Amino acid sequence: MITRERVGAAVDSPRFHHAIIGLIVLNALTLGLETSQRLLEGYGPLLRGFDRLVVAIFVVELLARCYAQGRAFVRDPWNWFDVVVVSIAIVPATGAFSVLRALRVLRALRLISIVPSMRRVVSALLAAVPGMLSIGALLVLVLYVSAVMATKLFSTTAPERFGDLSDSLLTLFKIMSGEGWSDVSDEVMRTQPFALVFFVVYIVITAFTVLNLFIAVAVSAMESQVSEERREQNSEDAAVALTILDELRALRAEVDALGGERPAVPDQR
Amino acid sequence: MITRERVGAAVDSPRFHHAIIGLIVLNALTLGLETSQRLLEGYGPLLRGFDRLVVAIFVVELLARCYAQGRAFVRDPWNWFDVVVVSIAIVPATGAFSVLRALRVLRALRLISIVPSMRRVVSALLAAVPGMLSIGALLVLVLYVSAVMATKLFSTTAPERFGDLSDSLLTLFKIMSGEGWSDVSDEVMRTQPFALVFFVVYIVITAFTVLNLFIAVAVSAMESQVSEERREQNSEDAAVALTILDELRALRAEVDALGGERPAVPDQR
Amino acid sequence: MITRERVGAAVDSPRFHHAIIGLIVLNALTLGLETSQRLLEGYGPLLRGFDRLVVAIFVVELLARCYAQGRAFVRDPWNWFDVVVVSIAIVPATGAFSVLRALRVLRALRLISIVPSMRRVVSALLAAVPGMLSIGALLVLVLYVSAVMATKLFSTTAPERFGDLSDSLLTLFKIMSGEGWSDVSDEVMRTQPFALVFFVVYIVITAFTVLNLFIAVAVSAMESQVSEERREQNSEDAAVALTILDELRALRAEVDALGGERPAVPDQR
């Protein structure tokens, strides 16, 4: 009989685990091969057939996992990730959805959810995100306000870069991401020399804010590292302090036994 | 009657707070829409009317806040920020002041002063500024001295980049901010090969100083983080040490009671 | 007689050590001179003769070291490094192996294995590598998946950059390494404006991951620094705690001697 326990044991067995990892890697390679027009002409049906087979196996695997884990399956966000990434292959990719065909390779990202060490790394990366939200929102606000100002000021001078709000947003996002600003500023300053003030202020503010975004991530990473070490240290320190206290109390019991009775000094702990 | 207390309660009520935040966001969007020439032609009067309405509401809000808080209003620099940012819309923006029209979108930055989490982030960013002043001054000094030298050395070789002091300042500031230096150095080195020495020295010194500027910010951020944790830890340690001392003194009191009298050893604390 | 001990003493003597360092530096310089066609025409035989002499000395040196150290020689990876780097000069560099002639200068890297301070630095750098493997693997996965997607999406729009999988890998690796992405995105967006989504997502994800790769290195460097300091600190703390415990036990022994017998309280350590 196919009980939950048996399915769970089969799905969690190392052999099955390794087979799935192998399948993911192999599938990632065949999806890479499919990008070559020449290979697609020669081996198209073979590659597509293998792809369908892999998707079928993944569907069966996820159903088995779901059956074995029951409600726990729904609670783990990594399972949702797997389901979404596999589903992309099942949705018919025609017409407006043809971009989904390119997204099929996202299936290779199942490697992250299935290899424990990569799962840990990505979890650690995601753990830094909440600490970045406030600074991220600030950055978006600065970008938006600067883009509105730049459009108003420079739309006639440099219509290609600051013609409308979306152009300005793109241009200023490029500058923020470290792309060169001197071409942009040179073009604008040819007719509006005072634009330099805008660019210098914008560069200093965003560089400073992005730097602090990075520092926030670094501090949160270091903090978790350091506080873990400290916790260990503290438990050692506490053990020593407890030994001293035990020793003291034993001593006090002896003194009590000597004197026969406790004096009026209360236990102050 | 409109008492200070009632105005203060109304201004600080969550509902009013959320309404103002909503108004700021909405106004930021309409100011963004105003950058589109097409929208301005179709809905210009509507957009401008809404803008005037928002400014009027903000003025009333700030007056109410000022009335409710009295002198405390003047002491909070964030209130000054709000007043300046709202005033920009009231100053007539004609002639030489037409640039003020572009600055109106700065009003959207009121989001920073009104959303507590963004206020905290910006306060933290500003807290790092004093620690950067000395290195910043050093950077300005290095930039100025290098610009004077570069103008003297390269003004005839590369008049577009080092023609006069302001050109040199701009060129060297660009290099400092991470823009490519190879175009600049290639142009100069075609006639003055030894200019390489100048560029390499300048790049190494500014890269090193800018790096240290960044580190100063990172250290100050980390320091405040770490010293807070340490303070907690210390208070725990102190509690344990006090327990041990109490226990010791209780013990001594017992021994005293046993012996009937203290010996000549003084309390050495 | 040439005993192991004598050879070992000779090979490890400071004078021999300095001679080998001098020879490595001199050889690095002559290998540099060999790159000049003019010098090669004038002094070719001299330079090549010196090169052969140096290789011969290095071979003798390594054989002597191997004889002196016996099995320990094989266990030290730095010796393997030396052997490989010297062997390159002995392999006949003709035909398909002519690239080996350019690799001969790798011999200068023996400086790293022979100067203790550089050896320490490189060992410290290599010590950070294991901590980077998981994030590095993640980066390679993201690069591969993005390249497959980009090839599928943009191969017809920008065949020079995304024509096949290897083109896409190179283009995306360039973007990851900080090369400008705006030329690439501008070219693609001319016909596929929604490509912007792909580029912004790719840039944000890789920038964030690369940043965390750097932080992982920084944290591991700082950790080893801090934990060393902490270990010293802990040993001091432990010494103080032990003194207190010793003092307490001596006291208890005295009290025991006073009372003549121990009470029922057990030693709780």
Add this chain to the structure above:
Amino acid sequence: MITRERVGAAVDSPRFHHAIIGLIVLNALTLGLETSQRLLEGYGPLLRGFDRLVVAIFVVELLARCYAQGRAFVRDPWNWFDVVVVSIAIVPATGAFSVLRALRVLRALRLISIVPSMRRVVSALLAAVPGMLSIGALLVLVLYVSAVMATKLFSTTAPERFGDLSDSLLTLFKIMSGEGWSDVSDEVMRTQPFALVFFVVYIVITAFTVLNLFIAVAVSAMESQVSEERREQNSEDAAVALTILDELRALRAEVDALGGERPAVPDQR
């Protein structure tokens, strides 16, 4: 009479100090004005006269300082800095030494040696240098070895960039400093596609090493910060431990007094 003490007091007086600072700033500005050909034609004699006056004052100031401090003057490296920087103006700047005229503005760097806060910052920056020497040497070695290899491999393919050893050194230094490598690699790869291996290896190694150079500086900065805090903390901890020990010894003395004699347990400290 002009005694050492009087001269020393005069030279160290705040008023004199501020006057010198003002003079340095003023002189920096006039040296900046001298870069303008137009101003030089109109006010040349005035500017040059003021410059000579300032140099004369600086010489007198340094002589006074030297007289007042005696041997201590020679030991302070900042004084050497001042002497060198002022001497540049005195050396006749003709013929081969005409470049010295451009170096005169280095005098403005006296601000660093005379303003205490900037002196501290620069001292802190210089303190990080010794910790960077080993990694710096490694970087130079990698640069040299790569340049020799690149010259041998690519000198015929890209003679402008890798024509001889100095070209290669410059090209590879540019890549190391963050200038784009894709133009260089594209040019070489057109005829030698496998050059990609060289560039990727070079970029990964130098990026990793430069990163570690930066981390070394950051760690040394943080370390001095943290260890200072820790020293304070340790002295507090030690005070508490001493109080406990004192208390214990007082107690033991009491017990001794009770029992009349010490038992055989020796003082184990």
